[in-house]
Amino acid sequence: MTVDEMRRELQRRLKKNRFAHSIGVANTAVKLAKKFGVDEDKAYIAGLLHDCAREFENADLPAEAKKRGIEIGEVENSAPLLLHAYIGAQMVTEIYGVDDTEIVQAIYRHTVGAKNMSALDKIIYFADMIEPHRDYPGVDKLRELAETSTNLDEIILTALNESIIFVIQKGALIHPATIDARNYLLLAEGGKNL
Ligand SMILES: [Fe+2]
Ligand SMILES: [Fe+2]
Structure with missing residues (x-):
């Protein structure tokens, strides 16, 4: 699938505001990728598709996970919404034909993070928190940090703390x-980079 086709397919499957959020994350991820020397195409695709499993209703996520062999x-179990990250990491390959392991991993890790995150993982995790549609107390502080800091680890540590x-x-x-x-x-x- 071309990126254009991915975008159209995603738009068809997601609710309007969820699609707008996805475009926001993709564009924010590209900006961060430029700044931190990460592959911009991978950042765009991972950002675009990170929430692809949100096409399912929240209540259907546990059954969808079980069907796919996800533990x-x-x-x-207490917060089933988290499952959309693991389901999405399978759907990017099944539905969108993305088999790049770095993109798959960034989608898998985008909700709760992981030990030893890659630069792409960090960028997607952070872009998800600060894309332009996000509105919560403290978001402006994080956006400002994205502008002022040249240290991706400092940024992601602050994001994890928040x-x-x-x-x-x-x-x-x-x-x-x-x-x-x-x-x-x-x-x-x-x-070592902090
Ligand atoms: Fe998500
Ligand atoms: Fe998201």
Whole structure:
């Protein structure tokens, strides 16, 4: 599929505001990719398709995950919306013909992060938080950081901190992958760029 075809297919499958969000993430990801020397085409495609599994209603995600052999952990069981990342990582190949492992991984990791995230993973995770349609307390601070900081690890650490604080304020469970992502950045091996 060409990128044009992907965009049309996605538009057909997603609700209007979800599609607009996807375009916002794709364009924001390209800007960040330019700044941090990441492949811009991969950033666009990963951003565009990161939420492709949102074509399913939230209530259908657990059944869709089971059908695909995706394991539902304790945290996902309590917050089934998280499953859209893992389902989407399969759908990009099935529906959109994307088999690039870096893109697939960035989509898989876009909701809760992971230990040792790639630059593309980080860019998609962050673009998802700051694309122009996002509106929540603190988003402007993160957008400003994207402009002023030249350190992607500093940006992603701030983003992980904000996510964790948000989840705590909601009284929800913190996904272990988010803690892994943050710890890895603070430890010697992952923190050498901070
Ligand atoms: Fe998402
Ligand atoms: Fe998203």
